[in-house]
Amino acid sequence: xxxxxxxxxxxxxxxxxxxxxxxxxxxxxxxxxxxxxxxxxxxxxxxxxxxxxxxxxxxxxxxxxxxxxxxxxxxxxxxxxxxxxxxxxxxxxxxxxxxxxxxxxxxxxxxxxxxxxxxxxxxxxxxxxxxxxxxxxxxxxxxxxxxxxxxxxxxxxxxxxxxxxxxxxxxxxxxxxxxxxxxxxxxxxxxxxxxxxxxxxxxxxxxxxxxxxxxxxxxxxxxxxxxxxxxxxxxxxxxxxxxxxxxxxxxxxxxxxxxxxxxxxxxxxxxxxxxxxxxxxxxxxxxxxxxxxxxxxxxxxxxxxxxxxxxxxxxxxxxxxxxxxxxxxxxxxxxxxxxxxxxxxxxxxxxxxxxxxxxxxxxxxxxxxxxxxxxxxxxxxxxxxxxxxxxxxxxxxxxxxxxxxxxxxxxxxxxxxxxxxxxxxxxxxxxxxxxxxxxxxxxxxxxxxxxxxxxx
Amino acid sequence: xxxxxxxxxxxxxxxxxxxxxxxxxxxxxxxxxxxxxxxxxxxxxxxxxxxxxxxxxxxxxxxxxxxxxxxxxxxxxxxxxxxxxxxxxxxxxxxxxxxxxxxxxxxxxxxxxxxxxxxxxxxxxxxxxxxxxxxxxxxxxxxxxxxxxxxxxxxxxxxxxxxxxxxxxxxxxxxxxxxxxxxxxxxxxxxxxxxxxxxxxxxxxxxxxxxxxxxxxxxxxxxxxxxxxxxxxxxxxxxxxxxxxxxxxxxxxxxxxxxxxxxxxxxxxxxxxxxxxxxxxxxxxxxxxxxxxxxxxxxxxxxxxxxxxxxxxxxxxxxxxxxxxxxxxxxxxxxxxxxxxxxxxxxxxxxxxxxxxxxxxxxxxxxxxxxxxxxxxxxxxxxxxxxxxxxxxxxxxxxxxxxxxxxxxxxxxxxxxxxxxxxxxxxxxxxxxxxxxxxxxxxxxxxxxxxxxxxx
Numbered sequence: 047x048x049x050x051x052x053x054x055x056x057x058x059x060x061x062x063x064x065x066x067x068x069x070x071x072x073x074x075x076x077x078x079x080x081x082x083x084x085x086x087x088x089x090x091x092x093x094x095x096x097x098x099x100x101x102x103x104x105x106x107x108x109x110x111x112x113x114x115x116x117x118x119x120x121x122x123x124x125x126x127x128x129x130x131x132x133x134x135x136x137x138x139x140x141x142x143x144x145x146x147x148x149x150x151x152x153x154x155x156x157x158x159x160x161x162x163x164x165x166x167x168x169x170x171x172x173x174x175x176x177x178x179x180x181x182x183x184x185x186x187x188x189x190x191x192x193x194x195x196x197x198x199x200x201x202x203x204x205x206x207x208x209x210x211x212x213x214x215x216x217x218x219x220x221x222x223x224x225x226x227x228x229x230x231x232x233x234x235x236x237x238x239x240x241x242x243x244x245x246x247x248x249x250x251x252x253x254x255x256x257x258x259x260x261x262x263x264x265x266x267x268x269x270x271x272x273x274x275x276x277x278x279x280x281x282x283x284x285x286x287x288x289x290x291x292x293x294x295x296x297x298x299x300x301x302x303x304x305x306x307x308x309x310x311x312x313x314x315x316x317x318x319x320x321x322x323x324x325x326x327x328x329x330x331x332x333x334x335x336x337x338x339x340x341x342x343x344x345x346x347x348x349x350x351x352x353x354x355x356x357x358x359x360x361x362x363x364x365x366x367x368x369x370x371x372x373x374x375x376x377x378x379x380x381x382x383x384x385x386x387x388x389x390x391x392x393x394x395x396x397x398x399x400x401x402x403x404x405x406x407x408x409x410x411x412x413x414x415x416x417x418x419x420x421x422x423x424x425x426x427x428x429x430x431x432x433x434x435x436x437x438x439x440x441x442x443x444x445x446x447x448x449x450x451x452x453x454x455x456x457x458x459x460x461x462x463x464x465x466x467x468x469x470x471x472x473x474x475x476x477x478x479x480x481x482x483x484x485x486x487x488x489x490x491x492x493x494x495x496x497x498x499x500x501x502x
Numbered sequence: 503x504x505x506x507x508x509x510x511x512x513x514x515x516x517x518x519x520x521x522x523x524x525x526x527x528x529x530x531x532x533x534x535x536x537x538x539x540x541x542x543x544x545x546x547x548x549x550x551x552x553x554x555x556x557x558x559x560x561x562x563x564x565x566x567x568x569x570x571x572x573x574x575x576x577x578x579x580x581x582x583x584x585x586x587x588x589x590x591x592x593x594x595x596x597x598x599x600x601x602x603x604x605x606x607x608x609x610x611x612x613x614x615x616x617x618x619x620x621x622x623x624x625x626x627x628x629x630x631x632x633x634x635x636x637x638x639x640x641x642x643x644x645x646x647x648x649x650x651x652x653x654x655x656x657x658x659x660x661x662x663x664x665x666x667x668x669x670x671x672x673x674x675x676x677x678x679x680x681x682x683x684x685x686x687x688x689x690x691x692x693x694x695x696x697x698x699x700x701x702x703x704x705x706x707x708x709x710x711x712x713x714x715x716x717x718x719x720x721x722x723x724x725x726x727x728x729x730x731x732x733x734x735x736x737x738x739x740x741x742x743x744x745x746x747x748x749x750x751x752x753x754x755x756x757x758x759x760x761x762x763x764x765x766x767x768x769x770x771x772x773x774x775x776x777x778x779x780x781x782x783x784x785x786x787x788x789x790x791x792x793x794x795x796x797x798x799x800x801x802x803x804x805x806x807x808x809x810x811x812x813x814x815x816x817x818x819x820x821x822x823x824x825x826x827x828x829x830x831x832x833x834x835x836x837x838x839x840x841x842x843x844x845x846x847x848x849x850x851x852x853x854x855x856x857x858x859x860x861x862x863x864x865x866x867x868x869x870x871x872x873x874x875x876x877x878x879x880x881x882x883x884x885x886x887x888x889x890x891x892x893x894x895x896x897x898x899x900x901x902x903x904x905x906x907x908x909x910x911x912x913x914x915x916x917x918x919x920x921x922x923x924x925x926x927x928x929x930x931x932x933x934x935x936x937x938x939x940x941x942x943x944x945x946x947x948x949x950x951x952x953x954x955x956x957x958x
Contacts, residue, residue, distance in 0.1 A: 336837070354840035359829035361876070366822040373815035373851065381792070384810040384840065384847075391840075395829065420817070 047074065047485065054447045055480030062428065062501050069345045069390065069497065070432055076341030077434065077490045079117035079193065079258055082333035083124030086256060094128070096254050097330045103132055107185040110251075111136030111154060112175050114200035115193025115270060116144050116435075117258050119156055120489050121332075123149050125189055125256075137178050138191055139171040139199040164201040164209055172202045172239060179247040186251035190244070194260030194435075194491045196270025202238040204304055204313075211298040212236060222291035226268075231279040231287060233271055234316050235308060236301060241267075241277035241316035245323050248274075252326045259334035260491045262359055262395045266329050274327055277316035281308035334358075335394040335492045338434060342392050342495070351390035351499075360395025360494070364409045365467055367397050368416025371429060371496060375417075378500040379424040379450075387426070391498040399439075405471020408439025410494055411482070414446035415472040418463045424450035426501040432483060435491035441473045443482040445494075455479055503530065503941065510903045511936030518884065518957050525801045525846065525953065526888055532797030533890065533946045535573035535649065535714055538789035539580030542712060550584070552710050553786045559588055563641040566707075567592030567610060568631050570656035571649025571726060572891075573714050575602050575612055576945050577788075581645055581712075582606055593634050594647055595627040595655040620657040620665055628658045628695060635703040642707035646700070650716030650891075650947045652726025658694040660760055660769070667754040668692060678747035682724075687735040687743060689727055690772055691764060692757060697723075697733035697772035701779050708782045715790035716947045718815055718851050722785055730783055733772035737764035790814075791850040791948045794890060798848050798951070807846035807955075816851025816950070820865045821923055823853050824872025827885060827952060831873075834956040835880040835906075843882070847954040855895075861927020864895020866950055867938070870902035871928040874919045880906035882957040888939060891947035897929045899938040901950075911935055 050058070052070045057063035075081060088095040092103040103109070109132050111125055118138040126133060126149075136154035141161040150156065159168035182188065203212055212233070219229045234241030245253065255274040257266065266275040285305050288294045294302060307313055317323050331337075336358045346353030356374070360367065371393065378389045385391070397409045407415070410431035417429050431438075431445035438444050456463060459478055466475040476482045506514070508526045513519035531537060544551040548559040559565070565588050567581055574594040582589060582605075592610035597617040606612065615624035638644065659668055668689070675685045690697030701709065711730040713722065722731040741761050744750045750758060763769055773779050787793075792814045802809030812830070816823065827849065834845045841847070853865045863871070866887035873885050887894075887901035894900050912919060915934055922931040932938045 355833065355837070356840050357829045357833040358837070359832045359876070360826075361829060362822050362825045363819075366818045367826060369818045370816075370823060370826045373813045373817060376815045377811070377813040381811070381814070384812050420815070 047071065047488070051485045052483070054483050057447055062499065065349045066428065066430060066497060066499055069342050069349060070430070072345035073338040073342040073495060074434060074488055074490065077258070077333040077338045077492045079120040079333070079490055080124040082258060082337065083121050083256055084127060086330060086332045087125065087128045089128050096328060099328060101187060101252070105185070106187045107183065108134040109187045109189065110134060110178060111189050111191070112138065112178065113191030114139040115191065115196040115258065116141045117193035117490060118191055119144060119146050121191040121193065121256065121258065122154055122156065125191070126150055126154060135178060137171070137175050139168060141195050141199065159199050161195045161198045163213060164198045166209070168199050168201045169203070169209065172200050175200070176202070176247055182248060182251040184250040188248045188251050188253045190253055190255040190274055192255060192270045192273070193258040197233070197240070200239055200270065200273060204236055204238060206300045207236055207304055211301055215297050215301055218293050218296050222293050224287060224291055228287045230268060230271055232284050234277050234279060235281055235284045235305060239273050240271035241279070242272060242275050242324070243316055244273035245317060245327050249323055249326065253328065255327060255329045256332045257329060258490065258492070259331050260493060262335065262361065262493060264331050264334045264336070274329055276319040276321060276324055278319060280315060281305055285309055333490065333492060335495070338492050338495060339392045339394045342497070346390040346392070351388045352385040353390040353392070354385055356391050356393045358394045360393050360397060362397055364397040364399045364412035365416030368413040369420055371413065371498060372417035372420035375421060375427055375429055375498040375500065376424060378498065379427050387500045388502045389500040393496045394494060396493040399470060401470055403469025403471060405466065405469040406441050406474055407470055407472035408433065408441055408443070410438040410445035411441065411443060411472035411476060412470065413496060414448050415463055415467050415475055417448050418452050418456070421448055421450055422453040428499045430483065430497045430499070432495045434488060434493060434495060436485040436488040442484060443473060444485040445483040446472065446476040447481045447483060452479065452481065503527065503944070507941045508939070510939050513903055518955065521805045522884065522886060522953065522955055525798050525805060526886070528801035529794040529798040529951060530890060530944055530946065533714070533789040533794045533948045535576040535789070535946055536580040538714060538793065539577050539712055540583060542786060542788045543581065543584045545584050552784060555784055557643060557708070561641070562643045563639065564590040565643045565645065566590060566634060567645050567647070568594065568634065569647030570595040571647065571652040571714065572597045572600050573649035573946060574647055575600060577647040577649060577712065577714065578610055578612065579605050581647070582610060591634060593627070593631050595624060597651050597655065615655050617651045617654045619669060620654045622665070624655050624657045625659070625665065628656050631656070632658070632703055638704055638707040640706040644704045644707050644709045646709055646711040646730055648711060648726045648729070649714040653689070653696065656695055656726065656729060660692055660694060662756045663692055663760055667757055671753050671757055674749050674752050678749050680743060680747055684743045686724060686727055688740050690733050690735060691737050691740045691761060695729050696727035697735070698728060698731050698780070699772055700729035701773060701783050705779055705782065709784065711783060711785045712788045713785060714946065714948070715787050716949060718791065718817065718949060720787050720790045720792070730785055732775040732777060732780055734775060736771060737761055741765055789946065789948060794948050794951060795848045795850045798953070802846040802848070807844050808841040809846045809848070810841055812847050812849045814850045816849050816853060818853055820853040820855045820868035821872030824869040825876055827869065827954060828873035828876035831877060831883055831885055831954040831956065832880060834954065835883050843956045844958045845956040849952045850950065852949040855926060857926055859925025859927060861922065861925040862897050862930055863926050863928035864889060864897055864899070866894040866901035867897065867899060867928035867932060868926065869952060870904050871919055871923050871931055873904050874908050874912070877904055877906055878909040884955045886939065886953045886955070888951045890944060890949060890951060892941040892944040898940060899929060900941040901939040902928065902932040903937045903939060908935065908937065
């Protein structure tokens with residue numbers, strides 16, 4: 047990425063503009079899907095080292111590549127760069143529009159499907175993945191690539207249940223107030239792949255699952271609905287959730303029927319923690335919010351900042367988070383605490399925005415807008431927010447920059463932060479100020495980052 | 503204070519209970535009003551040193567003591583301890599119930615008045631203060647004691663305006679959505695003392711104003727409406743605020759009349775920054791949220807913790823703040839960032855609670871409740887919240903303690919944090935768990951503190 051894309055119009059005229067852009071660049075580079083895979087797979091002749099485990103390629107008849115997720119294409123390129131001709135066949139499902147000019151050999155197929163609402167292309171692609179895994183033996187090695195969006199792309203409804211049934215279920219669950227964990231419990235018990243079940247198809251081969259995490263805290267069983275990870279939930283749990291929200295009579299009949307058959311033990315449960323099935327599965331996070339923030343930490347130190355990571359678990363209402371981050375930056379600016387100037391504090395995670403208006407913006411821009419008043423008047427500081435996928439909400443911005451002068455600048459243009467906040471219109475607040483960060487789409491997604499800078 | 507009052511029932515059985523209690527004790531001791539005054543006034547024979555400025559007591563005919571605020575009594579005791587017989591006369595107004603067994607000589611009078619809604623006793627007390635200051639000469643020294651509540655206690659409406667008029671104005675302003683700064687602009691222009699005007703009565707004497715700050719960020723012009731501090735606002739500003747909120751026709755006629763007379767220049771403006779009047783005034787913060795957190799920082803280091811102060815400017819919706827603090831503590835617990843275990847992170851400020859239910863609680867208990875789910879499952883951590891005045895909201899608790907086991911403990915008692923949060927009922931969530939901190943009232947108030955602990 048051209049570094050200038052990591053600077054807002056206003057940053058380009060600031061002495062600190064380039065330094066802070068380089069820190070963001072380091073963060074994004076570390077989680078570039080291809081780089082992240084290369085960083086994780088080390089090969090020396092026939093020895094493949096993955097996270098300290100050694101695989102001797104000579105012992106395998108075939109090496110197969112499968113996977114699903116937005117980052118499937120560049121991750122595949124990374125694997126091919128390491129394994130080259132040693133890769134026998136592969137099929138990876140990506141979101142439509144994410145299949146790029148193909149640097150892959152004919153043995154690796156990239157197919158597109160719909161996201162976030164799955165379509166028949168996803169089902170067909172998944173069938174082909176399953177087909178590819180037929181007749182795997184213990185002398186095969188399967189490399190699986192998982193990234194954000196994988197749950198919708200790698201989809202295979204259980205017999206009798208249609209895609210439309212699943213979609214209707216999701217709508218009802220969301221409306222009922224069910225949590226994402228509860229929704230996933232249902233999903234895992236209505237799909238042939240999710241909740242560790244992919245391992246049934248790869249067994250008895252060894253599997254290396256390379257995971258680019260787009261979920262805060264990197265819970266393996268949640269990312270892409272954990273196709274390669276043991277599932278702690280049961281059919282009984284799934285039915286209890288429907289009962290709890292009193293939606294049993296709303297959901298499509300085939301779903302309820304299937305879950306009851308499952309509870310009666312007439313279809314197999316998802317594989318559970320401790321099952322032998324997973325002995326040959328090696329799940330590895332190749333990139334995550336933490337990878338990005340650690341890279342930013344290193345670059346921050348190189349750029350001469352006192353640098354720390356405050357959290358990779360950021361959550362909560364975006365505007366409130368912005369206010370909170372501002373109170374910390376105020377402390378740095380005025381009291382040189384928790385670290386003294388020049389300071390760079392890195393925070394990562396994923397906030398939420400409760401929609402109150404019909405403005406344009408996203409989580410990251412709203413964090414920035416929430417900080418404007420609290421940062422007013424502080425000298426030599428900047429708060430920068432960044433959606434690592436380059437797209438914050440439905441806007442063409444990735445985030446925004448706020449300094450101690452932002453409020454005054456805005457008021458000269460008659461822009462009142464409170465009224466923009468009230469209608470979730472951060473984009474149109476920052477756009478006229480030249481304070482929007484417009485990176486364009488990146489090939490990765492490890493959620494959001496925020497940087498608190500206090501300069502010398 | 504007995505240290506056991508700084509432990510919850512549950513903390514007493516924990517190895518870390520006493521350590522964390524000692525850190526909180528250090529924080530509270532540092533802002534004990536008497537201690538804080540003693541810490542600030544150094545006397546050697548006739549030399550009185552205040553914040554590096556030396557006053558030769560021999561050069562003064564009289565030393566007078568005035569003041570207002572909840573901490574007036576112990577602050578007065580501190581001054582008397584230093585000046586003893588050198589104090590000639592004094593009158594300090596405190597909140598009703600705050601006048602304690604008198605250790606003061608007959609020359610120092612403590613009178614009680616109503617707070618937060620002022621009453622005639624406050625007006626009378628203020629008249630007596632003004633009377634006491636009659637005939638001050640440049641050979642007098644006035645020591646002024648300001649603490650939380652001072653604005654309601656030191657009150658002297660301008661001619662023609664009644665206490666009831668002022669009260670009605672405040673109600674209308676609050677309902678209109680006016681900010682506290684806007685409300686203060688009005689107050690300062692409708693009172694004979696606020697907004698630096700007390701200095702008119704002490705002039706030409708020298709004045710030392712000792713201020714115990716109960717306002718986040720310690721803005722001198724805001725604490726007790728800044729009776730000894732220049733005022734940047736004008737009659738014109740005051741009228742513009744009424745116009746802005748379109749409430750001119752609602753407010754009592756004498757108020758509008760007085761403000762218009764003021765704008766026309768027919769009564770004196772409040773004294774402005776740079777005015778000669780303040781050359782003889784020495785405003786000193788003797789204690790604040792920062793004082794308390796710095797003392798906690800020192801004690802934390804003594805107790806063997808890696809310790810830092812994250813902010814003294816904490817604000818925002820309490821439950822959201824709780825969530826945010828939990829994401830930081832989670833980072834410490836899992837990644838040893840921003841500081842490694844054993845860690846103590848100190849945060850101070852004042853949050854707000856948007857009332858949604860009729861439960862029992864306060865800001866500090868609600869911060870704790872907001873953190874429960876995010877802290878679930880973490881080992882060897884605790885989040886403790888503390889209202890430094892010992893009273894959090896209308897409850898008899900000062901705060902609460904949350905650990906990684908709190909959620910499970912609560913669920914065994916069928917207590918669901920979300921439903922308690924929904925009705926602002928933190929007290930009744932923590933009470934059955936034995937996790938409420940009940941210090942009883944303290945003599946001080948420097949707002950709120952929160953402590954994030956990760957133990958070895």
